[in-house]
Amino acid sequence: MQTYLLRRVLAVIPVMIVVATVTFVLVHLAPGDPASIIAGPDATPENLARLRHHLGLDEPLPAQLLRWYGRLLRGDLGDSIFLRRPVTEAIAERLEPTLLLTSWATLIAVLIGVPAGIISARYHNSAVDQSFMGLALIGLSIPNFLLGLLMILVFGVWLRWLPVAGYVPLDMGLWPNARSLLMPSVSLGLVQSALIARITRSSMLDVLREQYILASRAKGLAERTVVYKHALKNAIIPILTVIGITFAILVGGAVVIETVFNIPGLGRLIISAVLRRDYPVIQGVVLVIAVTYTLINLAVDLVYLTLDPRIRYQ
Amino acid sequence: MSDSASRWRWLRLLLRRRIALIGAVLVALNVLVAIFAPAIGRWDPQRIDVKARLAPPNPSHWMGTDDVGRDVWSRVVYGTRLSMVVGGTVVLFSFVGGIVFGLLGGYYRPLDNVLMRIMDGFMAFPGIILAIALMASLGPSVLNVIVALGIVYVPRVARIVRGSVLVIRETPYVEAALALGVPDLIVLGRHVLPNCLSPVIVQGTFIFAAAILGEAALSFLGVGVPPQIPSWGNVLAEGRLYLQQAPWLTLFPGAAIMGCILGLNLFGDGLRDLLDPKMQGVRSAAQE
Numbered sequence: 167m168q169t170y171l172l173r174r175v176l177a178v179i180p181v182m183i184v185v186a187t188v189t190f191v192l193v194h195l196a197p198g199d200p201a202s203i204i205a206g207p208d209a210t211p212e213n214l215a216r217l218r219h220h221l222g223l224d225e226p227l228p229a230q231l232l233r234w235y236g237r238l239l240r241g242d243l244g245d246s247i248f249l250r251r252p253v254t255e256a257i258a259e260r261l262e263p264t265l266l267l268t269s270w271a272t273l274i275a276v277l278i279g280v281p282a283g284i285i286s287a288r289y290h291n292s293a294v295d296q297s298f299m300g301l302a303l304i305g306l307s308i309p310n311f312l313l314g315l316l317m318i319l320v321f322g323v324w325l326r327w328l329p330v331a332g333y334v335p336l337d338m339g340l341w342p343n344a345r346s347l348l349m350p351s352v353s354l355g356l357v358q359s360a361l362i363a364r365i366t367r368s369s370m371l372d373v374l375r376e377q378y379i380l381a382s383r384a385k386g387l388a389e390r391t392v393v394y395k396h397a398l399k400n401a402i403i404p405i406l407t408v409i410g411i412t413f414a415i416l417v418g419g420a421v422v423i424e425t426v427f428n429i430p431g432l433g434r435l436i437i438s439a440v441l442r443r444d445y446p447v448i449q450g451v452v453l454v455i456a457v458t459y460t461l462i463n464l465a466v467d468l469v470y471l472t473l474d475p476r477i478r479y480q
Numbered sequence: 481m482s483d484s485a486s487r488w489r490w491l492r493l494l495l496r497r498r499i500a501l502i503g504a505v506l507v508a509l510n511v512l513v514a515i516f517a518p519a520i521g522r523w524d525p526q527r528i529d530v531k532a533r534l535a536p537p538n539p540s541h542w543m544g545t546d547d548v549g550r551d552v553w554s555r556v557v558y559g560t561r562l563s564m565v566v567g568g569t570v571v572l573f574s575f576v577g578g579i580v581f582g583l584l585g586g587y588y589r590p591l592d593n594v595l596m597r598i599m600d601g602f603m604a605f606p607g608i609i610l611a612i613a614l615m616a617s618l619g620p621s622v623l624n625v626i627v628a629l630g631i632v633y634v635p636r637v638a639r640i641v642r643g644s645v646l647v648i649r650e651t652p653y654v655e656a657a658l659a660l661g662v663p664d665l666i667v668l669g670r671h672v673l674p675n676c677l678s679p680v681i682v683q684g685t686f687i688f689a690a691a692i693l694g695e696a697a698l699s700f701l702g703v704g705v706p707p708q709i710p711s712w713g714n715v716l717a718e719g720r721l722y723l724q725q726a727p728w729l730t731l732f733p734g735a736a737i738m739g740c741i742l743g744l745n746l747f748g749d750g751l752r753d754l755l756d757p758k759m760q761g762v763r764s765a766a767q768e
Contacts, residue, residue, distance in 0.1 A: 184601020189613070196617040303749075307742035309693050311700055312734045315720060319731075323724050330723075418606035422697050426720065436609075440616040440703050452613045456604045 253450035264431035274355030283366025305360025410466035500750020506743025523551035570691035573630030578637020586645025599635035644676030685748030
């Protein structure tokens with residue numbers, strides 16, 4: 167088990183190296199270099215050369231790459247060209263809305279998806295199962311930003327129940343904050359619950375076909391005990407995997423949803439950085455999200471270890 | 481293979497399922513609209529008519545007009561064409577890249593480790609985030625949207641192909657071919673590749689759908705296709721600004737996206753049940 171643990175943790179290193187390299191290459195793929203963006207169109211060639219030297223852009227690429235790794239190890243993501251401040255500061259400031267939005271959405275997705283999947287599997291091929299799966303299919307076919315727009319139209323514009331857009335920070339109180347995130351989280355989470363419901367259902371169906379389920383039914387256990395105690399326990403691994411993947415999808419979704427609802431989070435930050443060609447910010451946001459996702463997947467894998475002894479002894 | 485009846489047997493089997501048939505009809509409808517866009521569109525999607533701006537649906541503009549008076553019906557129809565082109569080429573791009581890397585990785589063990597670590601690294605980025613970052617470097621254009629989304633899906637296809645190759649290379653028929661002295665390239669192309677295609681084809685329909693959603697999201701965010709080009713995402717982006725005055729700018733392209741994606745999902749589910757029954761309910765590659 168220890169070697170498995172060690173192997174799994176060490177496997178993160180090459181992924182991180184690739185992630186760091188890709189974010190480096192991204193910027194060097196772009197036409198023009200950061201110096202010309204910082205200096206603006208009217209800069210003299212001498213000024214440009216001095217700035218390039220100052221930023222280390224005149225060094226050979228491999229040297230620049232090594233310096234980039236070194237900076238990342240120190241937690242230095244550089245300075246934003248447009249905001250003229252460290253990227254880490256800009257990211258820290260925008261973290262709250264995105265984190266809250268993603269967490270609420272995950273909660274909604276799991277709370278709807280998992281029970282719906284279990285009920286569908288328990289009443290396999292019944293009317294309930296078929297209507298749940300029909301709904302799930304529709305859920306998978308509607309992009310989250312479209313659902314967001316439709317919700318604004320119905321609840322914001324027509325019924326006027328909720329504010330059409332905007333974000334109330336957590337300092338202003340938990341309830342106003344949650345209220346401002348209600349529609350965004352539902353439009354993100356609802357779509358995701360469709361995927362979770364489908365996977366939960368198929369995972370449960372697989373387990374319900376096993377011999378030991380037949381045995382526990384044969385010895386007269388209540389159907390409820392069979393489904394929730396014996397089957398669910400074994401069906402949980404694929405469900406957990408999807409919940410891990412869910413995070414990646416939801417962070418990606420949050421980037422789009424933030425634009426729909428005008429929420430000042432990481433998504434707005436990266437989109438405005440793209441429009442201003444503020445490459446250090448783009449690099450920083452992309453890197454932070456990829457690293458977080460990798461660590462979450464690691465955590466999910468480590469949770470398996472405690473949940474499933476079969477993996478432990480492999 | 482030579483007998484055409486057996487070649488199309490899978491299609492007959494597929495269309496016998498009601499769900500898959502509905503999906504196929506929806507997809508076919510989208511393809512037809514894409515092909516005959518100039519005939520169906522009725523208006524030039526770029527034609528600006530400021531006097532008729534934000535007109536609600538009426539007999540001459542079936543889906544109303546947008547903020548500069550362009551015909552929404554025509555923009556949705558041409559958007560269908562763009563979506564089909566983007567979806568199709570992204571699938572092609574990711575298949576070519578994914579199959580090459582997947583075959584190499586699965587077949588040549590020393591390469592496998594390096595290739596798969598690189599693929600893992602790419603998959604550590606949520607798809608849309610990687611696409612946004614790539615678009616930032618490449619600049620907004622239809623071709624760049626295709627390249628960015630293609631790069632996102634290459635590792636996902638490569639993983640599936642590699643998984644199948646690992647199993648297939650241990651089979652007796654591959655061993656026999658190698659023992660007979662058949663060159664690696666021919667073994668890979670003639671014996672390994674055809675046998676690992678079914679899961680890839682199933683993923684293809686989901687990647688098609690995901691690419692369409694990806695293009696729509698990128699364009700909606702203003703980092704995809706340039707705004708004057710008619711695309712579902714571009715119309716939705718304008719619609720967001722006029723949600724109150726002109727909900728038709730959101731409702732019609734929204735319905736078009738949903739119909740198209742629903743069709744692809746239904747078709748893909750049917751295809752998967754037929755070709756790859758073990759994978760029921762699983763579609764991680766395209767969803768990530």
